[in-house]
Amino acid sequence: MSNKIIKKEKLTENIFSFVLDAPKIARNSSPGQFIIIRINETSERIPLTIAASDKESGTIRIIFMVAGKTTMVLSELGNGDYIKDVLGPLGKKGEIEKFGNVVCIGGGVGIAPLLPITKALKEKGNNIISIIGARNKDFLILEKEMNLVSSQIHVCTDDGSKGYKGFVSEKLKEVILNKTGKDPYSKFDRIIVIGPSIMMKAVCDITAKFGIKTIASLNSVMIDGTGMCGTCRVEVGGKTKFACVDGPEFDGSLVNFDLLISRQNYYLKEEREAVQYFKKGHPDGKCRLDLINS
Numbered sequence: 699m700s701n702k703i704i705k706k707e708k709l710t711e712n713i714f715s716f717v718l719d720a721p722k723i724a725r726n727s728s729p730g731q732f733i734i735i736r737i738n739e740t741s742e743r744i745p746l747t748i749a750a751s752d753k754e755s756g757t758i759r760i761i762f763m764v765a766g767k768t769t770m771v772l773s774e775l776g777n778g779d780y781i782k783d784v785l786g787p788l789g790k791k792g793e794i795e796k797f798g799n800v801v802c803i804g805g806g807v808g809i810a811p812l813l814p815i816t817k818a819l820k821e822k823g824n825n826i827i828s829i830i831g832a833r834n835k836d837f838l839i840l841e842k843e844m845n846l847v848s849s850q851i852h853v854c855t856d857d858g859s860k861g862y863k864g865f866v867s868e869k870l871k872e873v874i875l876n877k878t879g880k881d882p883y884s885k886f887d888r889i890i891v892i893g894p895s896i897m898m899k900a901v902c903d904i905t906a907k908f909g910i911k912t913i914a915s916l917n918s919v920m921i922d923g924t925g926m927c928g929t930c931r932v933e934v935g936g937k938t939k940f941a942c943v944d945g946p947e948f949d950g951s952l953v954n955f956d957l958l959i960s961r962q963n964y965y966l967k968e969e970r971e972a973v974q975y976f977k978k979g980h981p982d983g984k985c986r987l988d989l990i991n992s
């Protein structure tokens with residue numbers, strides 16, 4: 699039966715990987731696309747990127763960070779459990795062409811959706827320079843996998859516990875300046891960035907100055923994922939777009955990141971209350987599956 703968790707792995711303290719039985723999605727998905735899941739009849743719908751898909755085994759992989767109540771509940775599921783609804787593949791396929799020198803930038807759990815895109819770009823014959831970052835070394839995921847598809851990889855941590863001490867955006871600036879010398883526009887043909895909105899904004903501000911086309915994968919709040927509810931609306935080039943059907947990938951230089959960030963924070967109070975209420979029933983302060991419907 700579809701939607702069964704075949705393999706659960708804990709990648710870091712708060713990031714988990716599930717391999718799910720989902721043959722139809724595995725057959726039809728492309729890098730850059732996502733699914734919307736509903737754990738049971740009463741839980742909310744949340745979008746998660748398809749981090750990998752295997753047509754032969756009929757499985758997809760999702761990698762998620764525990765951010766609030768729903769991902770907390772999801773992290774308590776285990777091998778053999780089922781997810782009630784798994785809808786997808788959703789969103790537009792990523793643009794996978796031979797561009798030349800491509801810089802792939804991922805922050806936090808954003809490295810998970812970046813990996814299939816990077817692999818596909820590599821297979822198209824692009825030269826890949828990767829810049830990946832996390833809060834500290836214990837929160838860094840998929841370094842080995844990203845290394846395998848990159849000719850050059852830069853690891854960054856906020857606290858310097860691994861690699862470069864600082865943000866991926868700062869490292870990018872260094873990489874552009876070192877690599878390009880006198881002619882900053884000819885060396886990098888495309889940049890892909892996935893991660894927290896504030897990070898994508900910082901990267902796009904830098905690349906706009908250097909005139910390097912940059913694609914950002916937007917993580918606006920989504921409900922239906924089909925362009926009907928309007929929740930995921932974002933402003934791109936002064937026009938309203940729906941990230942679920944028009945994206946999630948957009949030209950970063952045209953994205954109104956300030957609006958995106960303010961809309962992402964719209965339900966913060968309710969999200970915090972949901973977590974507090976949920977944890978109350980658990981003696982360790984952790985969540986309980988039997989409270990999932992409360």
Ligand SMILES: Cc1cc2nc3c(=O)[nH]c(=O)nc-3n(C[C@H](O)[C@H](O)[C@H](O)COP(=O)(O)OP(=O)(O)OC[C@H]3O[C@@H](n4cnc5c(N)ncnc54)[C@H](O)[C@@H]3O)c2cc1C
Nearest residue numbers: 744745746747762763765766767768769917918919920969
């Ligand atoms: C296209 C897309 C792909 C994504 N892929 C991944 C992924 O591969 N791995 C991963 O860890 N996360 C991914 N996310 C983010 C993930 O959907 C949120 O972390 C999740 O919805 C949080 O739900 P929660 O109840 O646990 O947390 P909450 O406490 O409800 O929310 C925490 C924060 O998550 C965001 N969020 C909440 N609900 C939604 C929603 N319905 N849709 C989008 N964002 C929401 C908000 O910014 C919110 O402030 C993706 C988001 C989008 C739009």
Ligand code: FES
Nearest residue numbers: 921923925928942
């Ligand atoms: S999630 Fe409803 S329109 Fe995009």
